[in-house]
Amino acid sequence: MIKLSPSILAADPLRMGSALQLVKKARADELHFDVMDAHFVPNLSFGPALLAAMKQKMPGLVYDVHLMLSDPSKYVEMFAEAGASIITIHQEAKRFAPCLKKIRKLGVQVGASLKPGTPAETLLPVLDQLDRVLLMTVEPGFGGQKLMPEVLGKARELRMMGFAGDIEADGGIGLGNMQLLADSGINVLVMGTAFFKAADPAAVAAAVHAL
Numbered sequence: 001m002i003k004l005s006p007s008i009l010a011a012d013p014l015r016m017g018s019a020l021q022l023v024k025k026a027r028a029d030e031l032h033f034d035v036m037d038a039h040f041v042p043n044l045s046f047g048p049a050l051l052a053a054m055k056q057k058m059p060g061l062v063y064d065v066h067l068m069l070s071d072p073s074k075y076v077e078m079f080a081e082a083g084a085s086i087i088t089i090h091q092e093a094k095r096f097a098p099c100l101k102k103i104r105k106l107g108v109q110v111g112a113s114l115k116p117g118t119p120a121e122t123l124l125p126v127l128d129q130l131d132r133v134l135l136m137t138v139e140p141g142f143g144g145q146k147l148m149p150e151v152l153g154k155a156r157e158l159r160m161m162g163f164a165g166d167i168e169a170d171g172g173i174g175l176g177n178m179q180l181l182a183d184s185g186i187n188v189l190v191m192g193t194a195f196f197k198a199a200d201p202a203a204v205a206a207a208v209h210a211l
């Protein structure tokens with residue numbers, strides 16, 4: 001089954017509680033939590049306090065934490081403690097390989113993300129340590145951008161490299177292109193705008209699950 005991870009970056013910031021309810025009611029599989037440091041990407045978003053408040057309000061959700069940070073090693077403990085189920089860091093970040101080991105020791109799932117221009121084979125040395133790979137299908141930093149289809153070939157390459165974990169895609173995904181992603185071997189879809197700005201988010205989740 002293809003899983004859906006709605007990105008709260010696209011939710012109304014004054015109504016995060018209702019956003020959680022929506023994710024639960026729609027039976028989405030995970031909640032995608034984007035963390036930005038205004039250095040790795042030219043934007044700022046959420047910190048561990050919001051994650052901890054969400055986890056307390058809704059402990060049953062799978063918190064899919066995407067760290068767009070230049071030096072994630074300093075912050076992974078904080079996010080694990082706040083309630084992350086999965087922590088994904090970028091291959092392009094500082095101290096990438098040691099940080100993956102650190103995440104594993106914290107007892108949460110380990111993810112690695114690639115910007116659109118970073119080749120899949122850069123993950124070869126660490127592939128056996130990963131629960132998931134997150135393929136950025138836009139330049140990270142902002143919601144509401146257009147998907148770059150040329151990235152999708154990386155999913156096939158990862159499978160050819162023997163990777164059997166989750167392959168997630170993030171950026172510009174919606175009802176109009178989700179089939180293309182599923183056909184490429186991607187099994188977790190992040191949707192910000194396409195979920196939270198939809199008239200009927202539950203119908204969007206149902207459409208993903210019907211793929």
Ligand code: DX5
Pocket residue numbers: 007009010032034066138139140141142143144145170171172173190191192193194
């Ligand atoms: C982009 C973020 C995405 C973003 C996706 O840097 O990592 O998670 O919220 O938003 P949409 O689905 O609107 O492209």
Ligand code: ZN
Pocket residue numbers: 007032033034066170190
């Ligand atoms: Zn993301």
